[in-house]
Amino acid sequence: MATDHIRYDVLARDALRGVLRHVLTDVAQHGLPGEHHFFITFLSKADGVKLSPRLLAQYPEEMTVILQHQFWDLVVTEDRFEVGLSFGGIPERLVVPFSAIKSFFDPSVQFGLQFETADANADAADQDGSVVSALPTSPAPADVVPAPSPADEPDRPNDGGAEVVRLDRFRKK
Numbered sequence: 001m002a003t004d005h006i007r008y009d010v011l012a013r014d015a016l017r018g019v020l021r022h023v024l025t026d027v028a029q030h031g032l033p034g035e036h037h038f039f040i041t042f043l044s045k046a047d048g049v050k051l052s053p054r055l056l057a058q059y060p061e062e063m064t065v066i067l068q069h070q071f072w073d074l075v076v077t078e079d080r081f082e083v084g085l086s087f088g089g090i091p092e093r094l095v096v097p098f099s100a101i102k103s104f105f106d107p108s109v110q111f112g113l114q115f116e117t118a119d120a121n122a123d124a125a126d127q128d129g130s131v132v133s134a135l136p137t138s139p140a141p142a143d144v145v146p147a148p149s150p151a152d153e154p155d156r157p158n159d160g161g162a163e164v165v166r167l168d169r170f171r172k173k
Contacts (some may be wrong), residue, residue, distance in 0.1 A: 028074040035067035035108040046100035
């Protein structure tokens with residue numbers, strides 16, 4: 001198999017994270033349009049994530065936040081977003097790097113993205129410092145997935161009924 005020196009998987013993943021960054025930047029400037037709202041799942045202990053000790057104790061592996069009615073001070077930078085949310089009546093400030101995000105869903109239009117995170121990717125470095133990827137041989141760096149139905153809640157376990165749609169399915173062969 002030929003070596004991918006261009007790293008199309010990384011380029012595509014970064015481009016789709018750019019979609020997320022663009023959407024959040026627009027929301028930070030103009031607010032949520034129409035019925036749009038977002039479920040964002042991220043790794044709690046990923047590099048750069050900032051959560052209170054209380055939230056980290058409640059969500060030691062991953063956490064899903066919903067940006068809909070009650071959030072404030074959304075700030076988006078090149079590599080992360082910051083937002084104020086209330087948890088059990090206690091206001092919190094979260095900092096989430098885009099590299100820590102596992103999934104993004106907008107149930108109002110049934111649109112979602114699922115990402116390989118740097119921590120979940122389990123990349124290993126060679127002696128010379130080059131990176132050997134643990135991704136499958138024909139990776140789709142981000143998968144388009146259906147958003148949860150209104151009956152689904154982010155804390156409920158997945159019943160296995162969701163279908164992952166690989167971007168490769170839409171490429172011309």
